[in-house]
Amino acid sequence: MQRSVLDQKWAGYVAAALSVGLLTLLLKIVGAHVNAATVSLALLLTVLFIATRWGSLPALAASILAMLCFNFFFLPPLGTFTIAATDNWIALLAFLITAVTAGQLSASAKRRAEEAETGRLEIERLYAELRDAFERASHAEALRQSEKLKSALLDAVTHDLRTPLTSIKASITTLLDEVRDTEPPVKLDAESRVEMMEVIDEESDRLSRFINGLIELARIEAGELQLRRRWGAVEEIISTALSRAEPITHSHRVLLDVEKELPGVRVDERAVSEVVYTLIDNAAKYSPVGSTICITARRSGDELIEMGVEDDGPGISADLRERVFDKFFRATRDGDVRSRQPTGTGMGLAIAKGIVEAHYGKIWIEAGRDGKGTRVLFTLPIGDDDVIEEPRYTTATVEAQ
Numbered sequence: 001m002q003r004s005v006l007d008q009k010w011a012g013y014v015a016a017a018l019s020v021g022l023l024t025l026l027l028k029i030v031g032a033h034v035n036a037a038t039v040s041l042a043l044l045l046t047v048l049f050i051a052t053r054w055g056s057l058p059a060l061a062a063s064i065l066a067m068l069c070f071n072f073f074f075l076p077p078l079g080t081f082t083i084a085a086t087d088n089w090i091a092l093l094a095f096l097i098t099a100v101t102a103g104q105l106s107a108s109a110k111r112r113a114e115e116a117e118t119g120r121l122e123i124e125r126l127y128a129e130l131r132d133a134f135e136r137a138s139h140a141e142a143l144r145q146s147e148k149l150k151s152a153l154l155d156a157v158t159h160d161l162r163t164p165l166t167s168i169k170a171s172i173t174t175l176l177d178e179v180r181d182t183e184p185p186v187k188l189d190a191e192s193r194v195e196m197m198e199v200i201d202e203e204s205d206r207l208s209r210f211i212n213g214l215i216e217l218a219r220i221e222a223g224e225l226q227l228r229r230r231w232g233a234v235e236e237i238i239s240t241a242l243s244r245a246e247p248i249t250h251s252h253r254v255l256l257d258v259e260k261e262l263p264g265v266r267v268d269e270r271a272v273s274e275v276v277y278t279l280i281d282n283a284a285k286y287s288p289v290g291s292t293i294c295i296t297a298r299r300s301g302d303e304l305i306e307m308g309v310e311d312d313g314p315g316i317s318a319d320l321r322e323r324v325f326d327k328f329f330r331a332t333r334d335g336d337v338r339s340r341q342p343t344g345t346g347m348g349l350a351i352a353k354g355i356v357e358a359h360y361g362k363i364w365i366e367a368g369r370d371g372k373g374t375r376v377l378f379t380l381p382i383g384d385d386d387v388i389e390e391p392r393y394t395t396a397t398v399e400a401q
Contacts, residue, residue, distance in 0.1 A: 012054030016062035019046050024069040039074050041179050044098060052110055098197065105167075167203035171196045213347040217327055220354030227268040227358055229383070234262050234297045234305060237269050241276035242295075248281055251289045259298040265305055266383025271355045275363075276307065278348040279376045283311035286374070300379055304361075308377040310368050321365040325353045356380070 023046050027039055034042075043066040051059030072079065174196060178188050235258060242254065265272075276295070283293045291312035300306040316324060327350040356363040356378045363378035 012050065012058030013061055015054060016050045016058045017065060019050060020062055020065045020069060024073055028073060036070075036074055038179060039070060043070060045176070045179075055110065056108070098193070101197070167199050171199060210347075213351065216351050217347055217354070220351065220358070227271065229266050229268055231264045231266050231383070232269040233264055234258065234307070237265075237267075237273045238276055238295055238297065238307075240269070240273040241280060244273075244277050245280045245284070248284045249293060252284055252287065253290070253292045255292055255294045257294060257296045257298075262297060262299065262305065263382055265380055267359055267380055268355075272359070272380065275352040275355050275378065276309065278352045279309035282348065282376070283309050283313070283374070287311040287313035303382055304379045305382060306377060306379050308375055310373060310375040312368070312373045315367055315372060315374050316365060324365065325349050325363070352378075 020043065023042060027034055027042060047059055047062045047066060050062040174188065174192075238256070238258065242249070280293060280295070287293065293312075294310040296306075296308045296310070298306055327347055353363050359380050361378055361380045363376070366375045366377065367373070368375045
C-alpha cells in the first residue's frame, strides 16, 4: 500500500516533466504561429491538469519547470535564462504566480472533492446502520444513530461550502475561451487577468470567514472562549454595528428607537456589536429594497437591557423560530422550503445565540408589527462591578465574521 502511494507520487512528477517538455516541444515546432500569451496560457493549462490529476506538489514542480521553459525558449534573448527587458520580467513573474496559485487551488478542489466522496460513503454506511438499528434495536438506539447521520450530513454540507469550484471554474473557462476558436473571440488584457486573480482572492476570504465561523462555533459549544467584559454604552455598541453594516443597508431605511438615558452595560462590546450586526445583516437579506429596518434598545426591568432588530420581510413561521438558532439551519422566511433563499452559511444566528448566552442573556424571535416581518430580540444583564465572574468566552475570532 505504502509503495503504491509512493509510486503514484513519483508518477505525478514524471507526468509533470513529460507534459511540460512535450508541450514546449510542440510550441517550438509551431513557433511562428504562437505568441508569448498563448504559450503562457498553454503552460498554465498543463499545470492545472497536473494539479487536478496528481495534486499540489507535482503541480508546483510543473509550475517551476514551465516557468523555466517559458524563459529559456520563448522570452528574448532565446536560449538563455537571461531576461533583457523589464516587461518580460514582469510577465514571467505574473506567469509563475498565476500558475502556482491556480495549481494549488485546483489541487485543493480535488482534495475537497475526495473528502466529500468520503463523507458520502460514510453517510451511506451510517444509513445502513440506522436501518439495521430500526430492525433489531429499541427506539432510543434508532434516535442515537439518526443523530450520527445528521452530523455526517452537516459535515458533507461543510465540505460543499468550502469547495472553491465556482471561482476556479469561472477563471479557467475564461482562460480556455481565450485560446479556443470561439465566436466572438475572447481576448484578455492585463486588467482582466488581474480581475480573475481578485476573484480568487475574494473567494479565499469567503472560505476563511466560513472556517473562522466553524472555529467560533466549536469554541462556543466547548465553553472554551473568554469574554472581555468592560463597562460600555449601548448607543456606542449599536453605532459600531451600523457603521460596519453601511454597505448592506444602503438600500433600506434604518430607524433607531433607543430609550434615553440607558445605563451602561458590563459586556464585551465587540462581541455584542457582532450580534447586532448579524441581526441587521439578516434583516437586510430577507426584507425588500426600500423597506425599514428598526433597531431598538430599552430597559427591561431593573437588571436587563432589551435590544432588538425588526424588518419588513415575510417573517418566520412560529414552528421554525427556535430552529433558526441551530448551526447550518436556514429557514425560509415564509415557511415555503421551495422559495429562493439569500446566500449564507447558517452560522450567524448560532454564533449570536452563543454570545448572548455567554453574557447570561436570552435571544428569541417574534413576529413584527401587525404580525408582519420578523423581530429578533435579546436581553443582556446590566452587570455589577461587585460581581467577579470567570470569563468563559472571547471575541478573538468574532472580528472575522
